[in-house]
Amino acid sequence: MQQQQVQGLAIIALFGGFAAVELLRRRFFSPHATREDNRLDLVMGLLLPLFIVPAIILLCNLLGQWLFPDAQNQLADWPIWLMIVALLLSDDLTQYWWHRLSHTSWMWPFHRAHHAAAYMGVRVVYRNNFFYYLFMPGLWASGIWLYLGFGWVYVSYAIVKMAVIIGAHSEARWDEKLYAIPALRPLMWLLERTISTPATHFAHHALSQKDGIGHYTGNYGNLLFFWDVLFGTAHITRQYPPAFGLPDDIRHGSEKWQVQVFYPLLKSSRAETVLSGTPVPPPEA
Template sequence: MIVFITFWVLIIFTLIRQDIRTISWQDWLLDIVGLLFQGLVIPILQITVVYQGYKMLFSEWENSINLGSSLAFILSFVLIDYLYYWNHRLLHTPWLWPLHQVHHTMTQRNVFGTSRNTLWTSFFILYLWVHSLFIYLLADPTGYILGVSLTSALDLWRHSEIEPKPNSFITRFLSPWLILPLDHAWHHSNNSTIGNYGANLKIWDRVHGTYFFHDLPPIHLGIKTKLTLIQKFFFLSFSNFYL
């Protein structure tokens, strides 16, 4: 429910604030297919193929971990966030960058481009595998699922330009610890080596020296590629990007 409400609120604000007619039909197609794939296909795979796979492999471990809702939430929102930090950094290495570079072709900050990726990229993001595993292992996964939902909602938000004013109380409260849309905008600048790899928390970037701050958004977003639309969908080329 959190993700559903966040998605539609951000869609409405995006339509009000931005001239979406400037988005090319190819980018529209990438974004809509990406949202459907990540929002429908991946969850279905998680609760069917992946979950059932764990059930077959580790049948005696089902509901075997009793953490309580609070600790399960921390596991999801904090500890898995740290694993994602490294997962994301790996996607920026030369070996996995071809899988991830399509996501960095976004030239506008809006919710539509949140899931812009090749169709195979989700299989290299730990969420597909780890969330199913812990939902299978936990005796009560309610807190864990709440953390997953909040992480997904924040993912939609940080790809948008909907953010509190720079000197507002909300910004002063959230900025020290939470990745905000402005932070993630710099990750999506036309310099793809800028850090800010975390999803929820800034502490991981700060601890590992990859945090970048600027009080204004970047002038230019997105990298340019020579990939065709088919290559962007199906990852059929290791073509290098150029700035």
């Protein structure tokens, strides 16, 4: 079985497992989800894994064969630890900065869709603007590493990363019960400072950060929460925000799904919106 097939099946299994837990806990179908939300979640849930990522990998491969044909698989004999370090720095660290940059005014329109959901869950994981992913540096770096021979190491890395990211968005809240076990306190202290957890990532999606729980101006890490600790953007409370979403959506209603996905090719006519092309800053403290 080819590497991409193994990776795809593993990620589908991860999504399915967390979704099953959400269904059992009656948290998969949120009463806060609008028709536009449902369509946006579905479209980007298919576009990213079935079109954007394969297209980037294919293009990196074609460009590599054209410009650097002798370089294909030249790094296949690198030590595994070195490949992992390269992936963490070129993919996960750059994604931290890409995510952090997307909370500035000029990039906010391309990330707004991810925060517009007034709910959490596995369906939010891929929810973003089309161009947010198309130009994400880490995806292109991963395509280059694959061309150079990272193969199964990249597949393993991608599966672990997606397990953490899906778990951090899921209403399964896997960390909630673990916090209550006294014997696990040292482990959880270390874990929540190493990888993204539901508590830290839910805080990033909060409707407000005035209660001391929400923290949408930080907690940017995807696989490693350590980047937030390192760069001073971490906020750890072990609590979950009472509400999610964006204030302007509450006031004016959801944006059209196609505008959220394909801005700036499509623009909004709704009042008080960054998707009209008029500068509107992201939420601030």
